[in-house]
Amino acid sequence: MKLITVAGPPSSGKTSVIIRLIECMDMPKSSIGVVKFDCLTSFDNLRYNEANIPNETGFSGKICPDHFFVSNIEDAVQWGIESNFEMLITESAGLCNRCSPYINGILSICVIDNLSGINTPRKIGPMLKFADIVVVTKGDIVSQAEREVFTFNIKQVNTSAKVIFVNGITGQGSFLLTKYLKQTQDIVTLKDMKLKFTTPAAVCSYCTGETKIGDLYQMGMMKKMEFNKL
C-alpha cells in the first residue's frame, strides 16, 4: 500500500484537493482510503462519504494534534492494509505553524492557499519546509503576478519543493499531482521509520489539565518571552 500525508492550514482546500486527486487517479474508488486527523469537529467525512471514498476520522481533542498523529499513524496504516487499499491518504489540519506530520520516505504534501497572504509561506515553517510537494489552491482568483510572488516565497522556505497549482473546484492541476503519487513506494508498516521533524515539546502542567495562571502553577517544560524595558 502507498501512503501519502497531506497537511495544511484550516480551510486551505485539503479535502477538495484530495477528492479531485482521487477522481483523477483512475483507480477503483474503494482502493483509496482517507484518514482525517482533526481536532474538535470535522465535517469532511460527509464530503468523503458523498464521493464514496472510504474514510475514518480521529479527533485529537485535548492532545497536541502532532502527538496524536504520531501515536495513531501506524494503526491507520494497518487499517488501510486490512481494508485492502492500494493507497491511503492522511489529511491533517496543521493547527499551529509548528506542526509537520511528515515521515521520512513518505510522500508529504502541504496544501496552502493563495488568498492566505503573500508572506504566509514564510511563516508556516516545518509543515511547508519539509514537504516534498506544495500544492497551492485558489490561484484562479488572483493575478499571475501574485501566483509568481507566492511561489517565490514558497521557494524561499523550501528550495527543493515541487510547487503545483491545483484548482480544488475544477480539478485543474491535479492530474500532474497524480503522477507524483503513482511514483511513491509501497509500504507494509511504518515501524522504525522516523518523523521528518520533532513534534512540539509539551510536558508542562498545562498539558495535564492545569488552568490557573501564575508562576506557582507553571511546572515542567517552559519557555518565557523576554520583554525589554522601554
Add this chain to the structure above:
Amino acid sequence: MMTEDLFSILHNQNLDEVLKTYPIVMDFLANYRLEDIPKDKPFIEALNQADDEILEEFGVDQYSMLLSLHSFLKTFTSEETALASVSSLTILGGFNKSREAESVSLKIQSGEIISIVGPTGSGKSRLLNDIECLAQEDTPTGRKILVNDREIDEDSRFEIEGKLVAQLSQNMNFVMDLTVQEFLEMHAKSRLTPKAKIVIEKCFTCANDLAGEKFSKDTKVTQLSGGQSRALMIADTAFMSNSPIVLIDEIENAGIDRRQAIELLARNDKIILVSTHDPLLALSADKRVVIKNGGMYKIIETSEEEKQSLAAIEKLDNIQHMLRQKLRFGHCITEDIFENLQIR
C-alpha cells in the same frame, strides 16, 4: 564550478559583503528570525552568536543552515533555463467527448495569437488545461503537446510545470494590500528581474495606456477598478512574467483596450491563446480553433475578408466605448447621438 564558488563566498566573505552581492540573503535570515546576527563575520561565525534555541526550534544546526543558505542562493541565482526559448507549440489531436478522433492538429509559432471559440461547456477550458499540463496522451482527451517539435519526457515535464504558462482571466483579483509601485517592485524582486526600475516603469506606463482611466503609482492595487486591474495584470504579464505561453480566459468587457492588450502580449514573442466569445478578439487572432463536443472541430485562419469586417466590428466597439465615456462624464445618451453615427 558555480556551486563551489558559492560555498567559498559563504565561507570567506563577511556577511555584509555577501549581502551586498545578494541582497536576497536578508530574506533568508528573516525567515529564521536571524536578521540581527553580526554582519562583520562570515556566515558560520556569525551563526555562533545566534540564539541556539532559534536554530533548535527550526530543527537545524549550523552546518545544515549553511547548506540551506547555499541551496537557497543557488535556487535564486540560477539562470533561467531553456524555458524562455519556446519557439513553437504543437497540439496533436486526441478524441472528443464521443471518443471520435479529432481530425485536426495545430502548430503555433511564438508571437502568434490563437483564439478558441465554441459554446459554453464545449471543452475550451479542457484544451487550455491540456496545454498547461503538457498532455502526453495521458489526459481524458488523449491529446499530445509538443514543444519546439519535441515530445516532453516526464522529468522535464515536472521541471517545466508551472513556469511555462501564465494565465489571465476575468475573475482574477488583487488580494495583497500594496500600492501599484510596491506591487511591481515585489514582483520584480521575485522574478529576480535585472534592471528592475526600467521594467517597472514600462509596466506602469503601459498599464496606464491600456486602462480607460489613469491611475497613479501610489494607488493601492485593491482600489483599482476592474479595467485598471486587468490593465495592470496584462502589462505585468507582458513585461515581468517570463512564461512563454499566455492563456487568456475571457477578458471581454474588462474596460480596457482588448486588442491592444493582446497585441502587447504577442509582441513580446509569447504564444497567446484566447478563449473568447468576443468577435473583435476572435478575429484579431491569426487563427481560431472551433471546439465542438469536447474536440477541436475546425481551425479557421482569419482571412483577408474577415480582417476587413474587423473594421466594422471595431466601429461598433468604438460606439460602445464612446457611449461608455459619455456615461462616465455625465452626459445624456439621446437618440441624436445615433443619428450622427454611420454604422455599416
